[in-house]
Amino acid sequence: MARKFFGTDGIRGRANAGDLTPQLAMRVGQAAGRHFLRGAHKHRVIIGKDTRLSGYMMETALVAGFTSVGMDVILTGPLPTPAIAMLTREMRADIGVMISASHNAYPDNGIKLFGPDGFKLSDEDEEAIEALIQDGELPLAQGDAIGRARRIEDSRGRYIHAVKRTVGQDLRFDSLKVVVDCANGAAYQVAPTAIWELGGTVIAIGVEPNGLNINDKVGSTSLEAVKAKVLEEGADVGIALDGDADRLIVVDEKGKTVDGDQIMALFAMRMKARGTLKGDGVVSTVMSNLGLERFLANEGLKLIRTKVGDRYVLEAMREGGYNLGGEQSGHMIMLDYSTTGDGTIAAMQMLASLASTGKPASEVLHLFDPVPQLLRNVVYSEGDPLSDPAVKAAITDAERRLEGSGRLVIRASGTEPKIRVMAEGDVAAEVEAAVASICEAVEKAAG
Template sequence: MGRKFFGTDGIRGRTNEAPMTAEIAQRVGQAAGAHFMRGDHRHRVVIGKDTRLSGYMMESALISGFTSVGMDVVMVGPVPTPAVAMLTRSMRADLGVMISASHNPFFDNGIKLFGPDGYKLSDETEARIEAILKDDPKLVPPAEIGRARKIEDARGRYIHFAKSTFPEHLRLDGLKIVVDCANGAAYQVAPSALWELGADVVTLGVSPNGFNINDGCGSTSPAMLQARVVEEGAHIGIALDGDADRLIVVDEKGTVIDGDQLMALIGVSWAERGLLRGGGIVATIMSNLGLERFLEGKGLGLVRTKVGDRYVLETMRGEGYNVGGEQSGHIILSDYATTGDGLVAALQILAGLVESGRPASELLRQFEPLPQLLKNVRFDGGQPLETSPVKAAIADAEARLSGTGRLVIRKSGTEPLIRVMAEGEDETLVAEVVDRICEAVKAAA
């Protein structure tokens, strides 16, 4: 069985439409539970969620699936994705589940699975779970049905963990921080952690109602944060996405700083302190060519992977790196976490801000990015990238950018989109080639 359900970041889709229905969620619980039921101990799964209305439905369906095959369930409520990964390990659970569609609108939802080590599942493990899905579940006898319970201190445990990654000799006293939690999973934990470290905290996106997650706020919509940082005279702004595994920063002037700049700062800082492993960092094919050239100038390397923080992490683990991430703001610091963690990454940036005494606009501008343009084209089916006109447009673009830039064309792993990205030294040329390819894709879609 192929990857019918799993994409680049678990299972995701529009709620109440396949594959994001209660029925399929129950079957996923049964299949994943069956796969991880090994040994004769009481088996346990940790389930967290973000603030979407559909989270209640998906949570109930997953609980039904897991308990029906004999697995106990621990519910931790709305917490960031990295909190689920951390709690799965600390509670010695066999499996962790995060119910979230990350930065997508409220009407989407998703299921992310973590193994007992707190890492996202490999493609091979997901394929084995999909293979189990096609068979009838093996239900346990009534006396062996799993139990479900909720723990109330999950947020406190995560706040303690996040604060432990911040240097003990530093505090955030005197720092005014605007934090935008996207009306998502971190709406309580992020402001609390920053306040406990001494910051003057101004909050945005901390009033979830089931519908407003990522709606005009958070890391994918930073305009409100930009305006508020300037209005408040804040030193810095922090934006998380719906499940808080992504970070975007706004400097004191209201300028957005992306993940490439943040990785550059952390990577070079750690290298100077002898903490960086692997001789560089890991990023995806979408990271700016300016980052690669900057790191080379510092004697550091950049290893590129497919898009998806799971692929970044696989390379980090396989080749011994401890800093990696994506331009979109997924930053993985494997000394602390097994997945992207927006709050933990933000604390590293804030530590640098405190220690340097420099304004964010200076500290966070590590390199001059090359002109880069990304456009998305929605399609309703078929294989637009396989058509002759699209292939011709791509070939022409590659020839025109040769030696001065890059071209990346790919299907989204989470939405029906073709993503067209180009970068190069000539901004006009970059725009021309992207527009021509997009027009060709639209005509073929």
């Protein structure tokens, strides 16, 4: 069955526009609830959210859906996506739900689902829920079988405790002055608190959510604010999370960006030195820089590439027995600690490296020189520009020019109407020419 609702990371769209309405949210609750009503025990679902205005509306609709089919609901309020995954597993819930559109602006929202093991749902589970959403009437619970809803007040503390436990018990951050940018999102309370509790001096920005300012000129996709604050405060390092805090981008003491590729390189070397890196490899996507692949190869490690999307990284990790993976965009998956990307845990591991070595971030976090890489997005309104003959010809020509010295990755976004054109190689001029020629062809095809 063709997917109508689920994309590469759950269901996402403009709140109260198109498909993403309270009616759909309630239907998702009913369908997911019915799908996970397995066994004779009392069933429960954990529901968390980020800080965008429409979260209240979506939360209420989901509660109605789940309780109407007989599931008890536990509400956490604003909490990072990985915290919901953790609580789903630890509270023996049948399903976990995160209401968030991640790094998107506040008008958007989304619904992410986790299974009882804390991992994102398989394609098979999502397809089964899709079918139930689109089928007719679902059986509703009757009488005392209707679910109850309650809010727990200690969810933030539980997550903070879990995050701190990933750092050695004797390690402190007293020597570190850290700018923490929470994107006015889900981690606005937990991330600064976790670092402060380990002794770090914390300068927090992006911690005043009002429902409308999530990811607005702050966070991992808008680094100007954290860079300026690091330089202004003379901080040792800056960390920038996104709206639901499942990704991390770092800024060193000089104000230079440290992306997910460099962070993965750091973690790989630390884990290799400790003998904890499984499979002698790191899993990432086709977007990771060729420089990372070459660096790992020189260290006797391999880079396993997947399609774009942290769910595909996670699938390859589980299938191949790897415990470290991530994306250039900042998703860091460390299966020894979490079942999904966790920006706060990744930040704690990065800070542990700084605290234990005593070296500046600019030295610790820049392990390789990336090759020139250029990414451009072309917006389109309808159709399939990538099937246009002129676009195909431009791609073939660019591949020929980059052969042997670089790579080309062309794909349609899984969450937005955009064609993403990325090229990288040893010669910057050739990379720029390849991207320009393909984007021009796509723009013409897209009208």
